[in-house]
Amino acid sequence: QSALTQPASVSGSPGQSITIPCTATDNDVGGYNYVSWYQHHPGKAPKLIIYDVNNRPSGVSDRFSGSKSGNTASLTISGLQAEDEADYYCNSYTSISTGVFGGGTKVTVL
């Protein structure tokens, strides 16, 4: 299975911007634009916040944005708020029609 690598943790102060990278270790994953991002608060179901690299579903704050360069996709959270403290996961479609998640990044609001 292809692997997506994320940092274990990222922190920032309220109002700041943070960026979470998601690096594909397999070109078959990096070659696709089907990258999505999920916010996961403990005890709740994950929530889709970005799809197709840089698109937000209806209702998701525009403080969340996505981008991709080569084999690395990134999630940026602008204007960090206390409610943004959660785990964040990237996910990609693969060349064998499967999905794969990154290891997850814990975001801490200082």
Next chain:
Amino acid sequence: QLQLQESGPGLVKPSHTLSLTCAVSGGSISTGNYYWSWIRQHPGKGLEWIGYIYYTGSAHYNPSLKSRVSISVDTSENQFSLSLRSVTAADTADYYCCGAALFYNYAMDVWGPGTTVTVSS
């Protein structure tokens, strides 16, 4: 609005088969607008993609689980199911069913609340 709800035993014995069902409400499982998926999270760990099925029955699985897992769909009951054979303690996890909208290109936009399954004798 589409809603999903997992159900099944919370405790499964080692070497037995884990079986979970996801009931879909607020829409038909047969519209063809979604891939129906299962995701799990081991205690203190990250999310793991298990597999998905289309309403036609076409399914794809995580290669690491492929020998033990199957996902089926029951259009008459508007639900889909997960079966994981020969379970061990390593299969103890929170299990989520979700829908990956074709519009969102496989991104999972509808989730059930999740159910905890413990593998223990």
